[in-house]
Amino acid sequence: xxxKIMQRSVYHKYAEVEIEVPxxxxxxxxxxxxxxxxxxxxxxxxxxxxxxxxxxxxxxxDEYDGMNERGxxxxxxxxxxxxxxxxx
Numbered sequence: 001x002x003x004k005i006m007q008r009s010v011y012h013k014y015a016e017v018e019i020e021v022p023x024x025x026x027x028x029x030x031x032x033x034x035x036x037x038x039x040x041x042x043x044x045x046x047x048x049x050x051x052x053x054x055x056x057x058x059x060x061x062d063e064y065d066g067m068n069e070r071g072x073x074x075x076x077x078x079x080x081x082x083x084x085x086x087x088x
Contacts, residue, residue: 009056010056010057010058010059011054011055011056011057012054012055012057012058012059013049013052013053013054013055014049014052014055014063014064014067015045015048015049015051015052016045016048017041017044017045017048018080019040019041019044021033021034027079027082027084030077030079030084031077031086031088034077034088035088045075065078066078066085066086066087069087074087075087075088076088
C-alpha cells in the first residue's frame with residue numbers, strides 16, 4: 001500500500017533600502033519621481049531581497065506596516081521621518 005504525504009508551506013522575504021530623493025520634491029510627487037527613476041532602487045531592492053532570509057508564515061501580509069495586499073509580491077515607499085507613503 002502506498003500513502004501520499006503532502007505539505008504546503010508558505011515562506012516570504014522582506015527587504016528594505018533607503019535612497020536619496022531631491023529635497024525640492026513635494027511629498028505628493030514622490031511616487032511619480034520614484035516611478036520615473038526606478039533605476040535608483042530596483043537593483044538595490046532586488047539584491048537586498050535576494051540576501052534576506054526566508055521567513056516562514058503568512059506571506060508577510062499584516063506583518064509589516066502598510067504591506068496588506070494579497071498576492072505574490074508587494075512594493076511600497078515611505079518618506080523617512082514623515083507619515084506619508086504608499087504602494088509603488
